[in-house]
Amino acid sequence: xxxxxxxxxxxxxxxxxxxxxxxxxxxxxxxxxxxxxxxxxxxxxxxxxxxxxxxxxxxxxxxxxxxxxxxxxxxxxxxxxxxxxxxxxxxxxxxxxxxxxxxxxxxxxxxxxxxxxxxxxxxxxxxxxxxxxxxxxxxxxxxxxxxxxxxxxxxxxxxxxxxxxxxxxxxxxxxxxxxxxxxxxx
Amino acid sequence: xxxxxxxxxxxxxxxxxxxxxxxxxxxxxxxxxxxxxxxxxxxxxxxxxxxxxxxxxxxxxxxxxxxxxxxxxxxxxxxxxxxxxxxxxxxxxxxxxxxxxxxxxxxxxxxxxxxxxxxxxxxxxxxxxxxxxxxxxxxxxxxxxxxxxxxxxxxxxxxxxxxxxxxxxxxxxxxxxxxxxxxxxxxxxxxxxxxxxxxxxxxxxxxxxxxxxxxxxxxxxxxxxxxxxxxxxxxxxxxxxxxxxxxxxxxxxxxxxxxxxxxxxxxxxxxxxxxxxxxxxxxxxxxxxxxxxxxxxxxxxxxxxxxxxxxxxxxxxxxxxxxxxx
Amino acid sequence: xxxxxxxxxxxxxxxxxxxxxxxxxxxxxxxxxxxxxxxxxxxxxxxxxxxxxxxxxxxxxxxxxxxxxxxxxxxxxxxxxxxxxxxxxxxxxxxxxxxxxxxxxxxxxxxxxxxxxxxxxxxxxxxxxxxxxxxxxxxxxxxxxxxxxxxxxxxxxxxxxxxxxxxxxxxxxxxxxxxxxxxxxxxxxxxxxxxxxxxxxxxxxxxxxxxxxxxxxxxxxxxxxxxxxxxxxxxxxxxxxxxxxxxxxxxxxxxxxxxxxxxxxxxxxxxxxxxxxxxxxxxxxxxxxxxxxxxxxxxxxxxxxxxxxxxxxxxxxxxxxxxxxxxxxxxxxxxxxxxxxxxxxxxxxxxxxxxxxxxxxxxxxxxxxxxxxxxxxxxxxxxxxxxxxxxxxxxxxxxxxxxxxxxxxxxxxxxxxxxxxxxxxxxxxxxx
Numbered sequence: 001x002x003x004x005x006x007x008x009x010x011x012x013x014x015x016x017x018x019x020x021x022x023x024x025x026x027x028x029x030x031x032x033x034x035x036x037x038x039x040x041x042x043x044x045x046x047x048x049x050x051x052x053x054x055x056x057x058x059x060x061x062x063x064x065x066x067x068x069x070x071x072x073x074x075x076x077x078x079x080x081x082x083x084x085x086x087x088x089x090x091x092x093x094x095x096x097x098x099x100x101x102x103x104x105x106x107x108x109x110x111x112x113x114x115x116x117x118x119x120x121x122x123x124x125x126x127x128x129x130x131x132x133x134x135x136x137x138x139x140x141x142x143x144x145x146x147x148x149x150x151x152x153x154x155x156x157x158x159x160x161x162x163x164x165x166x167x168x169x170x171x172x173x174x175x176x177x178x179x180x181x182x183x184x185x186x
Numbered sequence: 187x188x189x190x191x192x193x194x195x196x197x198x199x200x201x202x203x204x205x206x207x208x209x210x211x212x213x214x215x216x217x218x219x220x221x222x223x224x225x226x227x228x229x230x231x232x233x234x235x236x237x238x239x240x241x242x243x244x245x246x247x248x249x250x251x252x253x254x255x256x257x258x259x260x261x262x263x264x265x266x267x268x269x270x271x272x273x274x275x276x277x278x279x280x281x282x283x284x285x286x287x288x289x290x291x292x293x294x295x296x297x298x299x300x301x302x303x304x305x306x307x308x309x310x311x312x313x314x315x316x317x318x319x320x321x322x323x324x325x326x327x328x329x330x331x332x333x334x335x336x337x338x339x340x341x342x343x344x345x346x347x348x349x350x351x352x353x354x355x356x357x358x359x360x361x362x363x364x365x366x367x368x369x370x371x372x373x374x375x376x377x378x379x380x381x382x383x384x385x386x387x388x389x390x391x392x393x394x395x396x397x398x399x400x401x402x403x404x405x406x407x408x409x410x411x412x413x414x415x416x417x418x419x420x421x422x423x424x425x426x427x428x429x430x431x432x433x434x435x436x437x438x439x440x441x442x443x444x445x446x447x448x449x450x451x452x453x454x455x456x457x458x459x460x461x462x463x464x465x466x467x468x469x470x471x472x473x474x475x476x477x478x479x480x481x482x483x484x485x486x487x488x489x490x491x492x493x494x495x496x497x498x499x500x501x502x503x504x505x506x507x508x509x510x511x512x
Numbered sequence: 513x514x515x516x517x518x519x520x521x522x523x524x525x526x527x528x529x530x531x532x533x534x535x536x537x538x539x540x541x542x543x544x545x546x547x548x549x550x551x552x553x554x555x556x557x558x559x560x561x562x563x564x565x566x567x568x569x570x571x572x573x574x575x576x577x578x579x580x581x582x583x584x585x586x587x588x589x590x591x592x593x594x595x596x597x598x599x600x601x602x603x604x605x606x607x608x609x610x611x612x613x614x615x616x617x618x619x620x621x622x623x624x625x626x627x628x629x630x631x632x633x634x635x636x637x638x639x640x641x642x643x644x645x646x647x648x649x650x651x652x653x654x655x656x657x658x659x660x661x662x663x664x665x666x667x668x669x670x671x672x673x674x675x676x677x678x679x680x681x682x683x684x685x686x687x688x689x690x691x692x693x694x695x696x697x698x699x700x701x702x703x704x705x706x707x708x709x710x711x712x713x714x715x716x717x718x719x720x721x722x723x724x725x726x727x728x729x730x731x732x733x734x735x736x737x738x739x740x741x742x743x744x745x746x747x748x749x750x751x752x753x754x755x756x757x758x759x760x761x762x763x764x765x766x767x768x769x770x771x772x773x774x775x776x777x778x779x780x781x782x783x784x785x786x787x788x789x790x791x792x793x794x795x796x797x798x799x800x801x802x803x804x805x806x807x808x809x810x811x812x813x814x815x816x817x818x819x820x821x822x823x824x825x826x827x828x829x830x831x832x833x834x835x836x837x838x839x840x841x842x843x844x845x846x847x848x849x850x851x852x853x854x855x856x857x858x859x860x861x862x863x864x865x866x867x868x869x870x871x872x873x874x875x876x877x878x879x880x881x882x883x884x885x886x887x888x889x890x891x892x893x894x895x896x897x898x899x900x901x902x903x904x905x906x907x908x909x910x911x912x913x914x915x916x917x918x919x920x921x922x923x924x925x926x927x928x929x930x931x932x933x934x935x936x937x938x939x940x941x942x943x944x
Contacts, residue, residue: 070221073225073233073234073235073263074233074234074235075235078493078496078497087221089221089224121233124228124230126229
């Protein structure tokens with residue numbers, strides 16, 4: 001189905017400001033960089049985590065360890081959606097996650113199912129002392145009682161609208177669009 | 187999207203053989219296996235992907251290795267598994283394969299991994315039950331997951347399959363491993379040779395596009411990798427080779443023979459090995475042997491196949507896709 | 513009590529034995545052919561059959577069928593087999609002796625004869641065993657079996673592996689004037705095989721039966737017939753070299769007859785793809801080159817007769833892994849359609865030659881009555897509609913078994929009436 005409307009809601013500078021704010025908030029909550037680690041969720045959460053890592057280094061002078069996580073194998077809808085043949089790499093941050101405050105970084109939090117899967121997976125990886133959930137965009141539509149700790153921007157969108165986060169490594173630009181997919185909205 | 191187009195994107199309901207898979211699907215399985223290698227390195231070697239699925243390992247022939255490899259793969263994907271061996275099942279009481287299958291179905295299972303003595307048995311079962319069927323070896327026909335793990339191992343070491351020369355050595359006539367490897371390697375663009383006594387090489391193999399070597403020295407000079415097959419003791423008893431000693435002296439893969447190769451050959455063996463028959467210990471344990479990597483890759487490949495088949499129900503994928511748009 | 517006279521009018525009478533192919537009338541009276549040819553005046557009480565557009569042929573004869581009784585009644589009985597034969601246009605069949613117990617003594621021959629008479633379909637002629645118990649060790653009571661009604665001997669299903677025994681059979685059968693039929697196969701080369709040895713078997717991982725396993729015994733049997741002066745009948749010839757060996761032997765004057773089966777004239781080993789057990793038969797379906805050679809052999813008369821090797825099996829016996837399934841397919845109810853569509857229709861032989869191979873040649877090979885419509889001969893007649901289009905539907909078979917690789921096949925040409933001894937034993941109802 002072709003996209004009907006694509007409206008930019010955050011351009012590169014806005015994303016940059018949001019990331020800076022999120023980095024500060026992480027440092028505040030954790031009271032510094034002590035035993036802090038970042039885990040980006042495939043695919044675009046990995047890039048957002050990278051931006052946060054840079055930002056934290058700028059703010060606190062410390063490069064906190066960073067890993068990545070692919071939640072495909074922890075999804076609760078494999079039987080329904082069919083397999084995703086390409087499974088991204090799950091990689092622990094150097095030093096692991098045991099006794100660390102782990103910030104899980106997602107691009108968009110929507111139903112909460114990705115967050116659920118990510119937390120289950122993290123618990124199989126080790127015992128973090130604390131898990132924070134951090135999303136660049138928070139949109140409505142939660143199906144599980146899960147709320148993010150740190151949010152770049154909350155947006156209100158309709159059920160037939162989609163939030164696209166774009167990162168340079170995959171999409172060539174940094175930004176956030178709202179896409180209206182339903183034909184009756186056209 | 188038509189049903190056939192949906193099926194082409196995934197693996198379909200069953201994995202019965204390599205022959206008709208096509209390069210795209212084979213490559214997709216190998217690529218999917220890569221991330222599964224890492225799961226076996228985790229502290230908790232288990233992901234919840236197949237939670238709630240019941241998988242029956244139905245082995246009409248004893249095969250400790252293949253069954254255990256499948257069982258590891260199933261358990262690491264959190265499936266529930268039941269093992270049925272020929273001696274314990276009702277085949278001995280004259281029950282037909284159809285009846286066995288229907289009885290399993292009646293117990294509401296999701297997948298069957300089957301090893302059977304008859305060529306075509308996996309396909310037979312797949313056509314008759316709605317569960318996914320994975321062929322774990324049917325007679326002298328195919329053993330697809332073995333070929334996939336062999337190809338994954340070859341790709342890891344040779345960088346690619348296309349253009350590489352792989353020679354399968356030994357009892358090709360009776361070997362499902364040989365057939366699956368031949369089909370898969372040819373599909374991926376490798377050059378394939380087979381080597382062994384003419385009594386163990388079906389003459390019509392040449393028509394498949396396979397080079398036939400009757401002397402191991404020529405095969406070693408030609409190949410980048412040797413996949414050495416197990417020589418069953420029964421072959422000697424049936425008169426295909428006069429003695430195991432003679433077989434070792436003429437077709438055995440030894441260090442001395444490998445020494446003359448222009449560059450070191452990769453050595454594969456599907457196991458279990460007869461040391462001192464088809465392969466000498468110093469080769470099996472030598473620096474170019476990847477036999478234990480094959481075992482490790484076997485679990486990853488089987489996880490990938492289980493994963494792809496579990497989700498690979500095209501009608502469900504289509505229904506979900508319609509919802510996902512919203 | 514004699515049936516009503518039958519006055520068959522206006523059909524195309526093809527009687528190869530008499531060299532007749534003309535639109536004419538045929539009158540059957542008291543179980544015999546009374547008049548044949550030209551316009552005939554039938555008696556007032558005769559049943560008149562309008563045969564315009566139909567072929568009127570001497571009753572078709574299948575010299576190779578398995579009726580499974582005794583011992584395999586779940587697959588077929590003599591009664592169901594005889595009715596299936598009639599439905600396929602056959603007026604006579606030769607029943608193979610590999611039953612359980614086998615037909616290897618005069619009492620069991622008598623049983624087949626009696627059951628055949630009761631069946632009310634095609635005539636059933638027993639073929640007795642060559643060896644006692646089909647065990648291949650010593651001769652069965654051949655003379656007594658002939659006296660009880662056996663028209664030939666064979667160990668079919670099993671080859672005669674001992675060449676010495678085969679020699680004795682050919683010699684011993686001489687005074688009785690019966691053919692010795694053989695299923696030519698050297699088991700040393702083929703015992704484990706379940707299909708033709710070739711590229712398909714190599715791909716499917718099935719053990720093959722090489723052509724040589726059949727060729728060796730064909731050549732052996734021909735040499736033994738030459739040595740003894742006996743009459744050899746080679747069953748279901750499937751190989752190119754086998755056909756050539758028979759051709760050469762016949763040219764030397766060896767007393768040999770041979771069969772071609774419809775499936776070996778039409779299908780190749782490719783039909784086995786997918787492990788189709790309905791394409792599993794022995795001898796196996798072979799290559800295109802073999803099919804071409806069998807067709808050429810049929811055309812030039814090297815292969816004398818078309819015989820179906822009707823081999824019924826219960827469905828759940830074929831519902832198994834390929835290696836576990838039994839050999840054989842049913843053939844009685846598909847033979848005429850297959851021959852007309854694929855052998856005559858593809859120009860291998862013309863229609864009169866096809867009838868020759870399915871009737872007079874078969875009668876000659878086993879010294880059976882019939883095979884001609886000459887006045888005085890038995891009133892066995894088959895009416896064929898050469899234009900009838902139909903599709904093979906195994907659920908409509910009169911045979912107890914359904915194992916055919918031809919299910920669903922569209923054919924043109926069908927037997928529409930079968931007359932045995934002047935009596936209509938089967939009549940196409942018109943709906944199919």
